[in-house]
Amino acid sequence: xxxxxxxxxxxxxxxGSLRLSCAASGSIFSFNTMGWHRQAPxxxxxxxxxxxxxxxxxxxxxxxxRFTISRDNAKNTVYLQMNSLKPEDTAVYYxxxxxxxxxxxxxxxxxx
Numbered sequence: 001x002x003x004x005x006x007x008x009x010x011x012x013x014x015x016g017s018l019r020l021s022c023a024a025s026g027s028i029f030s031f032n033t034m035g036w037h038r039q040a041p042x043x044x045x046x047x048x049x050x051x052x053x054x055x056x057x058x059x060x061x062x063x064x065x066r067f068t069i070s071r072d073n074a075k076n077t078v079y080l081q082m083n084s085l086k087p088e089d090t091a092v093y094y095x096x097x098x099x100x101x102x103x104x105x106x107x108x109x110x111x112x
Contacts, residue, residue: 003102011111012110017084018085022077043091
């Protein structure tokens, strides 16, 4: 199995937007709910959003209405569109395929 690979992190001002991408192997992508978690400095990793194989989405209350998770089955890729970013969204964002397959993370920093 090839682990998921995240991309798209960076530095953005408060109120700005970023889109994270996560590419996974077909065997992971096709048989797992895909999700995003994040870990801020000094804090535990927390779940952000997930999307099932059938496209059902769920979000943490802290990001609901601002973040959108989607998946492109042809590209074996899941996305996290993040709008209206706040400084408290600063964290390393991790993509996962089910409970077993995790990426290395991508840094998102929201600061002026």
